[in-house]
Amino acid sequence: xxxxxxxxxxxxxxxxxxxxxxxxxxxxxxxxxxxxxxxxxxxxxxxxxxxxxxxxxxxxxxxxxxxxxxxxxxxxxxxxxxxxxxxxxxxxxxxxxxxxxxx
Numbered sequence: 363x364x365x366x367x368x369x370x371x372x373x374x375x376x377x378x379x380x381x382x383x384x385x386x387x388x389x390x391x392x393x394x395x396x397x398x399x400x401x402x403x404x405x406x407x408x409x410x411x412x413x414x415x416x417x418x419x420x421x422x423x424x425x426x427x428x429x430x431x432x433x434x435x436x437x438x439x440x441x442x443x444x445x446x447x448x449x450x451x452x453x454x455x456x457x458x459x460x461x462x463x464x465x
Contacts (some may be wrong), residue, residue, distance in 0.1 A: 439446040
């Protein structure tokens with residue numbers, strides 16, 4: 363039997379793949395749904411934003427994404443890591459990019 367909870371859509375982080383870059387600031391992980399490191403804690407969320415699938419992970423448990431990967435509908439992908447310097451300045455650093463498939 364379907365219940366109201368069956369139709370709830372998790373909150374998704376505020377994110378725009380078209381403007382995301384080094385100075386984008388923290389991305390709050392609102393509703394993690396997957397445990398990708400197997401420690402028993404939900405740490406990763408996937409969602410669609412614009413023309414991209416977005417995978418965000420909070421590996422240190424502070425509520426903000428540490429890793430972020432976008433995969434566009436044309437196969438282009440980019441992976442990023444979040445760093446906060448000793449001065450408190452937050453910055454994303456791109457760790458990988460390319461195109462999936464034969465594109």
